[in-house]
Amino acid sequence: MFSRTLRAAVGHARRLPVLTGTRLQWRHRALQVRACADARAATLHLLDDCLELSYGDTPMRFNYVWLRDHCRSESSYNPATNQRSLDTAGIDLRVRPDSSRIEDGQLVLTWPGGHVSKFSLDWLATNTYEAKKQGVVQPRVLWNADIYERADVPTASWEVFMSCDAELRKFLQSYLLYGIAFVDGVPATVEATEAVSQRVSLIRQTTYGGMWSFTSDFSRGDTAYSQLALDRHTDTSYFHEPCGIQVFHCLKHEGTGGRTLLVDGFHAAETLRRRSPESFRLLTQVPIGHEYIENTDSHHNHITGMGPVLNVYPWNDELYLIRYNNYDRSVINTAPHDVVQRWYEAHRELTAELRRPENELWVKLNPGKVIFVDNWRVLHGRESFTGLRQICGCYLTRDDVLSRARGFSLHV
Numbered sequence: 488m489f490s491r492t493l494r495a496a497v498g499h500a501r502r503l504p505v506l507t508g509t510r511l512q513w514r515h516r517a518l519q520v521r522a523c524a525d526a527r528a529a530t531l532h533l534l535d536d537c538l539e540l541s542y543g544d545t546p547m548r549f550n551y552v553w554l555r556d557h558c559r560s561e562s563s564y565n566p567a568t569n570q571r572s573l574d575t576a577g578i579d580l581r582v583r584p585d586s587s588r589i590e591d592g593q594l595v596l597t598w599p600g601g602h603v604s605k606f607s608l609d610w611l612a613t614n615t616y617e618a619k620k621q622g623v624v625q626p627r628v629l630w631n632a633d634i635y636e637r638a639d640v641p642t643a644s645w646e647v648f649m650s651c652d653a654e655l656r657k658f659l660q661s662y663l664l665y666g667i668a669f670v671d672g673v674p675a676t677v678e679a680t681e682a683v684s685q686r687v688s689l690i691r692q693t694t695y696g697g698m699w700s701f702t703s704d705f706s707r708g709d710t711a712y713s714q715l716a717l718d719r720h721t722d723t724s725y726f727h728e729p730c731g732i733q734v735f736h737c738l739k740h741e742g743t744g745g746r747t748l749l750v751d752g753f754h755a756a757e758t759l760r761r762r763s764p765e766s767f768r769l770l771t772q773v774p775i776g777h778e779y780i781e782n783t784d785s786h787h788n789h790i791t792g793m794g795p796v797l798n799v800y801p802w803n804d805e806l807y808l809i810r811y812n813n814y815d816r817s818v819i820n821t822a823p824h825d826v827v828q829r830w831y832e833a834h835r836e837l838t839a840e841l842r843r844p845e846n847e848l849w850v851k852l853n854p855g856k857v858i859f860v861d862n863w864r865v866l867h868g869r870e871s872f873t874g875l876r877q878i879c880g881c882y883l884t885r886d887d888v889l890s891r892a893r894g895f896s897l898h899v
């Protein structure tokens with residue numbers, strides 16, 4: 488069940504590369520070498536405009552200037568800092584190697600002037616565009632309520648989580664796959680919530696501060712500070728870089744209602760992509776403004792952000808960010824009227840997917856249960872409530888969380 492779902496989730500990005508009718512007349516130059524490295528045959532062709540390497544299953548093409556720019560010799564690349572030393576602007580854009588060969592599993596190029604570059608074939612195979620295009624940046628399990636509940640994703644336990652790296656790694660793996668993850672048994676205080684958040688990564692400072700804590704007192708100019716229901720949305724869509732992770736902890740609730748709503752935005756978007764690819768494409772193309780205007784006695788803010796509702800990596804079409812907040816969406820003036828009409832239709836189709844009851848995961852956040860939400864993927868909302876309800880939480884920066892995950896050798 489798990490592996491089937493995972494394959495389905497990433498299937499769109501695993502299409503074979505389509506090399507459409509290039510008109511280049513490749514004149515194969517003198518050199519053609521076959522070598523055995525790592526039990527795989529390698530074939531090298533020097534073409535007019537690039538070097539073609541077949542190694543394993545995939546033919547790869549490297550521009551000559553790219554190869555010189557990516558030289559990993561010590562004079563070109565500092566192994567201590569993992570930074571380029573070479574001045575790219577100093578490379579002749581028409582540079583070509585004087586000689587090339589495959590030797591001991593390496594591509595060896597000698598450039599005019601005598602500089603030698605060596606690339607392991609495995610490194611080239613890992614870093615070529617052809618491999619990047621076929622791979623996924625982040626494997627995910629897309630879910631509706633039924634898929635998520637049947638997956639029986641483990642919840643971390645506070646004391647183990649705070650002291651055991653294996654538990655943190657397991658938590659991060661769940662978080663990366665599903666876009667939500669829970670820690671149970673956390674003391675119902677702002678301080679403990681801050682500690683459990685910092686165990687994951689750095690807390691992002693925003694206009695709300697680092698750690699925030701609020702009740703329905705309307706102390707800030709935002710609907711979140713009321714008892715009203717909130718429809719599904721992503722937060723801080725008015726930042727050019729929306730906050731990556733949101734942390735919630737309900738410290739106290741003396742009343743009824745207030746369940747948290749979670750919807751996997753990528754599941755809805757992928758359904759839209761299958762059913763209505765033109766609508767999906769349009770939502771990736773039209774930049775939409777969002778803004779936060781606040782004027783209270785002690786807070787004055789006017790923040791604006793701009794970006795499409797759906798964001799995909801251009802090399803493999805993989806979704807990486809949904810920006811969906813009907814409360815904060817500002818004036819649409821970034822497309823002509825005929826495009827705007829089609830955008831509303833596409834937005835309506837996406838909204839219909841996001842609002843399907845089977846896609847809604849409802850969770851009651853009780854004191855002690857802390858939830859981490861991928862704010863670039865999973866939408867949240869809440870039902871209305873009565874009584875005193877105190878919530879605290881914070882935002883984490885996505886880059887830092889992903890860096891933490893890579894430190895545990897997780898695939899991101």
Ligand SMILES: [Fe+2]
Nearest residue numbers: 711721722867
């Ligand atoms: Fe929110």
